[in-house]
Amino acid sequence: MSIAIDIFSVVAICAGAAFFMAGSVGLLRFPDSLTRLHALTKADNLGLGLVVLGLLPQADSLLGGLKLVAVWLLVQLASATVAQLIAHALRRRGPGT
């Protein structure tokens, strides 16, 4: 049973890392700021979610697991807000930047 849990953790964390990789490639390759923003926020939220999901069975206690989930939620809140702020600043500056 514990091997199955470990395999689940490894698979979930690797999938999360793949999303981070995709987000980074998008950041480097996409043509303009808005698409780069899209790549980063979507991929990072999912990537971190999968990493947290993989770490959950490894948590020492219920409280530790809840802290991991709280970290994920807080990062989502922060990155969603920052994405909105950057997009707002871009729109104010006008197209073509």
Next chain:
Amino acid sequence: MSVILALDISLAVLVLAVAVWTIVSREAFAAVVGYVAYGLLVSLVWVRLFAVDVALTEAAIGSGVTGVLLISAAVRLRGTEAAVAAEWPGAASRLLAAALCIVVTAALAAVVLMMPDPGATLAPEAARHLAATELGNPVTAVLMAFRALDTLLEKVVLFLAAIGVWSLAADANWGGIAGPPHATHRRGALAFLAQLLPPVGIVVAIHIVWVGANEPGGAFQGGAILAAMWLIVIMARLAEAPAIGGRRLRLALVAGPAVFLAVGLAGFAVAGAFLAYPAGLAKPLIVFIEVFMTLSIAVSLPMLVLGPPHRPRDWPSS
């Protein structure tokens, strides 16, 4: 070579690379972004060195609060950047600067390489006397008991720094509202975050101060989180920044150093030395001091970030 060692080495290389990028980037804003990334990477390094207390402080102060301070400075200096770039120093002064940097680097490298291995340490001594403080976290014991004088002076420095920032104000602005005037009344995404985050942040900050006695955490880390919550609320225009003449603000600024000093002086009478704690009361006294220190840190950091005060036009004349 194990996987962990490979990861550590790549982390170290990454830190150096980001540091070089930060130094060579010509634009102040880009350099600040590099500095923030550098701070976050360095806090990962502290985690790898099992210094979680330092990692928390580095992430909260070195990267977070200092990052906000430097970003607002970079934005304010943006107009002057072209003029600064035009004044590019000549070859002689650049050579001199390079030579000086090399000498300092070589001296630092020599000192590090000549250190005895294992280095001289007081760690076993501190660990042996940890029980006397009734604390579980050796870092807090060193900060608040064994080296309490350093921590006290550190708090006084923070207080002096806030006064230094205020003293940059023009005479007419003295006693005004902390920070530069704001043109717009902005709401939206930031206001949403400023409404949602502080309840969570305040709970986390209090938790971090409280567990600091036994686990990584403490007044500085918790105070920095409280400061960040206050700054978000001010930046989102949900609340006005405080007037620097306000009595409550000034009381909060001096509370930490004052309580620390008072307990330290009481140590003469009760325990026979400055900053000595009477046996059996060490932990409650330390927690008591930390509560006031947290308040002072939470108030003085935003004062540093906001900058010198201004007086709005409709401000009542005093």
